Amino acid sequence: MRAKIIGSGSVTPPKVVTNDDLAKTIATSDEWIRTRTGIAERRVSDEATATSDLAIIAAQKALISANIKAEDLDLIIVGTTSPDTLFPSVACTVQDKIGAAKAAAFDASAACAGFNYALTTACQYIESGMYKNILVIGADTLTKYVDWNDRSVCILFGDGAGAVVLTASNDGSGILAHWLKAEGRLGHYLVMPGGGSRDPAEKNGRFIHMDGKEVFKFAVRVLEESIYAVTKLADLTVADIDLLIPHQANSRIIDHVTKKLGLPKEKVYVNLQKYGNTSAASIPLALDEALQDKRLKSGDIVVLSGFGAGLTCGANLMRW
Ligand code: COA
Secondary structure, eight states, X not given: OEEEEEEEEEEOOSOEXXXXXXXXXXXXXXXXXXXXXXXXXXXXXXXXXXXXXXXXXXXXXXXXXXXXXXXXXXXXXXXXXXXXSSSSOHHHHHHHHHTOTTOEXXXXXXXXXXXXXXXXXXXXXXXXXXXXXXXXXXXXXXXXXXXXXXXXXXXXXXXXEEEEEEEEEOSSOEEEEEEEEEOGGGGGGEEOOTTSTTOTTOTTOSSOEEOHHHHHXXXXXXXXXXXXXXXXXXXXXXXXXXXXXXXXXXXXXXXXXXXXXXXXXXXXXXXXXXXXXOGGGHHHXXXXXXXXXXXXXXXXXXXXXXXXXXXXXXXXXXXX
């Protein structure tokens, strides 16, 4: 028995912030941001919008696209590191608001790798036979945690949510291999210090701190490693990949790795120019757009790979 994606949905907030908008308040330029990151604009949620508000919309779209009812869900997992509250989890809020009365629900915290961690976890419940229908969401509103005066961080992030519905299937398609990794020793390179039990009063602030160069080095190393590892686990090679959907953090990271792997541009999905780094939402948002763009056909081999704070990395390979 394998987990198969039977529906997807995504959403981003309506407010667009362009590079030129940022250049009005900080010492940066559209040219600098585009050449260093590939990002042209990002979506920023308003004060009234919390992560669950986006997650619920993405979930409802995914349920419609999968043609299943919320009551038929056995489990909801949300990859997020910007929950509405420390508890209840975003997953429990989604469970209530969409009416998934019998579903268990929890959040998976692996930052930008959160969707792949959540997806791999969901697959274990299906492969073991415990559950049949699972909703997996990646949702984050990290723009609420950037210092808009810190030009090395605020240019990178955007908000969004993406969701998929998984069901048990034995027709040969579905998610064939999973690979997860954590390098906690490098965790200090990407930190949100305030608000946790180490600093509940947020004396250290509630902003993202990042060593961009070190995170960049980690990202190129593990993105490559994850793609090799997950294809090997599926008894395939990189040449068998029809579409790679990498975490949408920086086009230089993606270009560097895909060039090294010999993957042509048309086999790599990139939409970060429109959204920036939407953290756990980036991969399901890109997958949903790739499906709308008709980039996938039956039988295609698709690899999803994400990396982020922790530091973490996770990849899943599926036959569409
Ligand atoms: N606009 C203009 N100049 C900027 C700038 C900005 N937005 N941000 C930084 N700079 C400046 C720096 O101050 C530095 O100036 P200096 O040489 O006078 O000190 C110069 O540009 C080079 O900075 P540097 O940090 O070396 O740039 P970089 O090429 O490493 O690019 C990142 C910075 C953040 C774009 C890059 O390191 C990166 O993308 N890292 C990965 C981050 C990531 O993906 N994080 C999320 C992972 S999930």
